[in-house]
Every structure is written in C-alpha cells, then in structure tokens.
Amino acid sequence: MMTTQTFDATKAEIFTDRILGVLNDGALALMISVGHRTKLFDTLAELPPATSQEIADTAGLNERYVREWLGAMVTGQLIDYDPAEKTYYLPPEHSAFLTKSAGANNMAPIAQFISVLGTVEDKIVDCFSQGGGVPYSEYKRFHEVMAEESGQTVVAALEEYILPLIPGIKEALAHGINVLDVGCGRGRAITKLAELFPNSKFWGYDISSEAIATATAEAQQKRLNNVRFQIKDAATFNESDRYHLITTFDAIHDQAKPDVVLQNIHKALRPDGVYLMQDIHAATEVNDNLDHPIAPFLYTVSCMHCMTVSLADGGMGLGTMWGQEKALQMLADAGFTHVEVKQLEHDLQNDYYIVRKD
Structure with missing residues (x-):
C-alpha cells in the first residue's frame, strides 16, 4: 500500500x-x-x-x-x-x-585540496560510469600540497608529540637504529628524523619518481648522509628482519594492495621492532561517522583521490575512510598481534597505531 x-x-x-x-x-x-x-x-x-x-x-x-x-x-x-x-x-x-605564522593551526593549506581535486573532476565523472580510477600522474600539485599540509601537522609534531607515543623510541633513535618510511612522498618526515638523530640510518620508499627526486634533493641540500630514498612499489619490496622502526604516514589506505604492503612491513620489521602507522581517524561504517567534524571533506578526498588512485592500479580501493575497524582487521591478517591506537589532543584528523609483532 x-x-x-x-x-x-x-x-x-x-x-x-x-x-x-x-x-x-x-x-x-x-x-x-x-x-x-x-x-x-x-x-x-x-x-x-x-x-x-x-x-x-x-x-x-x-x-x-x-x-x-x-x-x-x-x-x-x-x-x-x-x-x-x-x-x-x-x-x-x-x-x-x-x-604561516600560525604553524599547525594554519588551515589555509588544506583548502588547496579543493582546487587540486577539481582538476580531475571530469575524469572522476567518467569513472562513475566506466569504473577504473584516476592515476597519480593526473594530480599535478597533490604531492606538493600534501607535503605542505603534513609538514605543519605530522612533521612539526614528530619530536614533541608523535615519537613519545612509543616508549623508548627516542632513546633508541639517539643510540642508532634502522628506520624505513614506506610511501614517504617527498620525504619530509624521514628527513626530519634523519636531522634529529644522526646516529640512526633512514630509508624512504615511494612509487613517485617526482617525489623521490624532491626528497633526495632536499636531503642533499641539508648534507644528510644517513638517509636514502628509492623509487619502489611498497607491494613489491622484499626484506626480512631489517628495521627496528617502520613508519607510514597517511599512506596505507592509498595502496593498490594494502594487505600485501602490511605483510611486507611485517616481514621487514625485526622481531623486537615497532611499526608506527599514522592514518585517518574514522570509523569503517558510515553511520558511525555522522558526528565526525570533517567527514564530508574526507569522503570527498577519498572519492576524488585516495580511493581512485588505488582503483586505477587495479587495487582494493580502501579509501580515506577505511576506518579503525578495517585497519585493525588488516593488521591482524598481516600477522601483527599487538596493536595500540592512540590519538593526539591537537590532532582531530589522525589515529596513530603502535604496532608490534609480539
């Protein structure tokens, strides 16, 4: 009726x-x-x-x-x-x-994402009817804007806020350990760590040749000899028990094969090592994100970048808002048995997963 x-x-x-x-x-x-x-x-x-x-x-x-x-x-x-x-x-x-003097409180850089994403709107509309995705190469300023935004949120907070989430890690870095940043982009985070801890050795992997070239040039300009950058697909690197610390900053949900990447990280991490995964603070179920203060923005970024770049490579298409529940499931599936999820008071956008094998 x-x-x-x-x-x-x-x-x-x-x-x-x-x-x-x-x-x-x-x-x-x-x-x-x-x-x-x-x-x-x-x-x-x-x-x-x-x-x-x-x-x-x-x-x-x-x-x-x-x-x-x-x-x-x-x-x-x-x-x-x-x-x-x-x-x-x-x-x-x-x-x-x-x-710029506002530091981490400066919200203007984030507004740049709107215009950057707008440049691929026609291609995204085509994907709605044809499927597939839009590759990284179509985003002319994304790495630049991402580096600036993360520079004032993640990089600026590394020493004072993020590293202290892992007990004893600053002391270990000062003494000297091996560190890998997977999906390093322009290398701002790992370069900052290399500056802070000259006794440690650092590596950065990213699939973007442009990003790696920028990262390498900056490290050379700073005369850092304890950091190296390589063009490498995170789904194909194959190393065992090498790193004391592995980091990913806002990178896993973009991957075509995030499950394989997490497995590779698990394999490359030493038994006594720590994996620090910074990713977007969200729930997996959309209904649980109704009170999220920037959920519409993040779903838009996902639809027009994070999800589609993964699908363009025939990937899983997790998207920005894959959420804690999905993240914890995938970490467990990759073999990680101990995971803590932490947040920083000043950072409403990110979760910090402190991950160990044992």
Whole structure:
C-alpha cells in the first residue's frame, strides 16, 4: 500500500539555505587557497587597515585581482571592511588560522585540496560510469600540497608529540637504529628524523619518481648522509628482519594492495621492532561517522583521490575512510598481534597505531 508523503515547506527552506551555504563555502575554499598561495593572508596580517592598492603593492600583486579577492573575503566574513575609509583588515583571531605564522593551526593549506581535486573532476565523472580510477600522474600539485599540509601537522609534531607515543623510541633513535618510511612522498618526515638523530640510518620508499627526486634533493641540500630514498612499489619490496622502526604516514589506505604492503612491513620489521602507522581517524561504517567534524571533506578526498588512485592500479580501493575497524582487521591478517591506537589532543584528523609483532 502506497503512502502519501507531505511536503514540509519549512524543511525545504532550511535545505535551500544549506545548499546556498555549500555554494558560498565551496567558493570561499578556492579563494582561501588563492590567498594562501599568493601570501595575501600573510601580507594582511602584517598591515594595519589598508586599501586594496596598498595591499596589492605590499604583496607585489595586481590590484584588480586583489580587490576582487577581497570582495569574496569581506562578503564571506573572513576579512573586515571599513566602507568609509575603503580599507581592509584581517583580524588577529582570523590570522591565527590563516597564516604561516600560525604553524599547525594554519588551515589555509588544506583548502588547496579543493582546487587540486577539481582538476580531475571530469575524469572522476567518467569513472562513475566506466569504473577504473584516476592515476597519480593526473594530480599535478597533490604531492606538493600534501607535503605542505603534513609538514605543519605530522612533521612539526614528530619530536614533541608523535615519537613519545612509543616508549623508548627516542632513546633508541639517539643510540642508532634502522628506520624505513614506506610511501614517504617527498620525504619530509624521514628527513626530519634523519636531522634529529644522526646516529640512526633512514630509508624512504615511494612509487613517485617526482617525489623521490624532491626528497633526495632536499636531503642533499641539508648534507644528510644517513638517509636514502628509492623509487619502489611498497607491494613489491622484499626484506626480512631489517628495521627496528617502520613508519607510514597517511599512506596505507592509498595502496593498490594494502594487505600485501602490511605483510611486507611485517616481514621487514625485526622481531623486537615497532611499526608506527599514522592514518585517518574514522570509523569503517558510515553511520558511525555522522558526528565526525570533517567527514564530508574526507569522503570527498577519498572519492576524488585516495580511493581512485588505488582503483586505477587495479587495487582494493580502501579509501580515506577505511576506518579503525578495517585497519585493525588488516593488521591482524598481516600477522601483527599487538596493536595500540592512540590519538593526539591537537590532532582531530589522525589515529596513530603502535604496532608490534609480539
């Protein structure tokens, strides 16, 4: 028996307002990315209330473009405007989350993902009807943006927050151990560790030749002789009982064969070694992510990058939101018998898995 559903005009009006908010916020994400890349937020943070021409001159930019960008910032309530003086001002309460001086609190770099993902929208739409995926090679700035974002969240927190999650590891690193970073990207994390602990030896593996070239160049510039980078598929490396510490930073869920990668890590880890897996904080079941503060963003990143790059290689397509339950299952299947999941108070996006063989 069919039931007649009534149309709730109030609910429809609320939903319309929500969609309008989505459109405005989506547009602002692009403008925040532009403001970050052009250093306009950093310029404004150093200026008193200023005209568009003064801002453009200080930043070395074209005034007409700066003025239109400021229009988006003012109407989006990110920047204050004095109509009498025609001056613009970035309040300190806003600059604390939009400028490089904000450190790990700077949210502007993350906005870049919206524009980066937008460049592959046509190809993702094709995948919806044809299947398959979009390979890494189609993402022109992804490694660059990822390196910047992880640099202020993971790399900056390594010494003070992340390493202390593993009892005794800093002392072991200071004495000298073998460390491998699987899926190292541009090598920011492992290079930082190599700087901090010169008595230890470090290796970084990544499938991207561009990322490895950048990592190698940076290590050479810093004159580090205790770190080496190699182009290597994490699903094919075959080493046994070699490393005291193996790390993966936001890398496992992207893999075409994450199960094989975890098995390889298990094999390469010494019996007394530790595997540190940093990955996205989420639940496997979508209903358990309803209260996650950035779940829509993370599912979008998954659909338009993490899941699809895996599927492009004929992979499992775990996606960004594979969740703790799936992660723990796969770690157990790989042979790991002892796993602790830890979080950092300042880091709402990540879980830290402290993993041992025994």
